[in-house]
Structures are given as C-alpha cells and as structure tokens.
Amino acid sequence: MISCTETVLAYNEMFSFLHKRYGKKAVVKFWEDVSDEFLRNLRELVKEKGIKGMREYWGKVLKEEEAKYKIRYGRDFFRIEMYRCPSVGLLRRHKGINRYKDYCKHCDILYRRIIEDYGFSYSIEYMDNKKGICRVEARKII
Amino acid sequence: MPKRIHKDFHGLLNYGLKYLEENYGRKAVEYYLVQVADNVYGGLSKRIKKQGLKALKKHLKRIFDLEEAKYKIYNDGRRLLLEVRRCPALEHMGKREYPVMKRFCECDGIITKEICKNAGIELKIKYNQKKGSCIQEFWKDER
Numbered sequence: 197m198i199s200c201t202e203t204v205l206a207y208n209e210m211f212s213f214l215h216k217r218y219g220k221k222a223v224v225k226f227w228e229d230v231s232d233e234f235l236r237n238l239r240e241l242v243k244e245k246g247i248k249g250m251r252e253y254w255g256k257v258l259k260e261e262e263a264k265y266k267i268r269y270g271r272d273f274f275r276i277e278m279y280r281c282p283s284v285g286l287l288r289r290h291k292g293i294n295r296y297k298d299y300c301k302h303c304d305i306l307y308r309r310i311i312e313d314y315g316f317s318y319s320i321e322y323m324d325n326k327k328g329i330c331r332v333e334a335r336k337i338i
Numbered sequence: 339m340p341k342r343i344h345k346d347f348h349g350l351l352n353y354g355l356k357y358l359e360e361n362y363g364r365k366a367v368e369y370y371l372v373q374v375a376d377n378v379y380g381g382l383s384k385r386i387k388k389q390g391l392k393a394l395k396k397h398l399k400r401i402f403d404l405e406e407a408k409y410k411i412y413n414d415g416r417r418l419l420l421e422v423r424r425c426p427a428l429e430h431m432g433k434r435e436y437p438v439m440k441r442f443c444e445c446d447g448i449i450t451k452e453i454c455k456n457a458g459i460e461l462k463i464k465y466n467q468k469k470g471s472c473i474q475e476f477w478k479d480e481r
Contacts, residue, residue: 197401197402197405197422197425197426197427197446198351198374198378198427198446198449199401199404199405200343200344200345200346200347200348200405200426200427200430201343201347201401201404202378202401203347203348203350203351204347205374205377205378206351206354206374206378207350207351207354209370209373209374209377209378210354210358210370212373213369213370213373217362217366217369218362226354226357229357230350230353230354230357233353234349234350234353257344257346259342260342260343260344260345261342261344262341262342290378291381292377292378292380292381293377293378294377
C-alpha cells in the first residue's frame, strides 16, 4: 500500500511521468482536472462560506500535514504564510526522488480555479521554492 | 501523541490513477506504477536486498501502524505473511464515498511486485477489494 504519507512522492512522479511522455500541457490539464473534480469539497466550502470556508479547509489540511504556517484573515482577505511546506520538505528529504521542476506551480492552478470563481482574486508568491516558502492570498473583489 | 496524517491523500492517489487510466490507458498506468516503485521505493528494495525480509516487515509495520490499519504480520524467518483485514485507504475512500478505481488493489500489486523484483524476493498476493482485505506473502527464492 502507498501510505498517505508517501502520496506526495507518487504525486510528484505523476507530474514527471505526464511531462516526459505527453508534455507540459498534459501536466497542467491534470492539475485543472484535480481542481475541478477532486477538490469539490473545497469548492463547496468557498461557495457556501467564503473566507470562513477557506479557514475551515486549510486549517484542517495544513494541520494534518504538519506544515509550519500562519493563517491570517480579515473580512476581505485570507492569507496563508507558508514557512515550511510539508510536501516540499518530503521531496527534499527523500533520496532517489527528482523533484518535478514546476512542482510548486500546482498550488497556483489547483486553487486559483476555485477561489476566482467566487468573487475573490487569488495570488501566490513563491519566496523560496527549494525550501517551500510561499504566500497565498485570496482577496474579496469589491 | 500519534502522528497527524492527511488521509485524503488516498483519495488523491486514487483520483490520479483513475485519471491516467481514463485518459491514457492501462499501459500508461502500469508504466507509471513501475516508475513509482523504482523511484519512490528504490531505497526500500535496496534495504530488503541487504537486510532481508525484516526490512520489509519494518516498512509494512510502520505504515500500517501509522494508518491504524487492522492487520497482522507474521515472519518465520523464511517467509513473511501480511494479512490486511481492513485496508485504511479503501476504508477512508468508502467513508468519503469516492468512486474507487476498479483496479485499485491491482495497482498496488503492480508496485509491490516491482519492489520485490528489484529486491530479489518472491511474492503472492490475494486481494478482496470489496471487503478491503488482502493477504500478501513474501519469501526469498534460495534456489
């Protein structure tokens, strides 16, 4: 069995596999599909609860993944300040793994498609891809 | 305190495998799984090759304990027998009502087979995906 603690490694291999055989477009198409089909729970939360739904989703997921992060929010914004991305950390530690060059990009495509559908702008700033430091922000469009 | 784990990653993996099969066919899934076995579990194969079945037992115990699976593992020195009574991946996906890929267990078998091939050990697997159970037997062919 692939343990859920090893899925990130298999996920990274999926990106490399698709890219090598079918090109970058196939990787992006896969990310779009995951966003549209697999992340329906996040979509429902954002649709129904807005910023509260984002807090609910990422508050649970990032805790389960043991990320080092800070969530900040207000009436019009939601922000994740990621100091140590758990996925990036795992890929760095695991010997034998070649990290997919655009690994971090999946977070942009996966979440942007959902957040922007419900009256928010979405931005992601990559401060250090190697260390897994970034900042994600959703801001209500007024 | 038990380590926190994000069980929904099982759903993501299942989704990825289903996606690959539906868009690129069965062969693509097989090639991908062999790549996963070689790259992600290459270190495990090396440890099994060097230390024998105890390295495999240690790996299986670690992940099944972490996932709080209902399982038993026996090792008589020559053979290792893993009996999974309730697969944590299938259990989680069942609770979330995810459409589980028909060949989900078979995919797991492809990875396990490749890990064993790389480690130079033999295996026999019997799955019951509906029940979420399986029996996996491993041994070293001394011939």
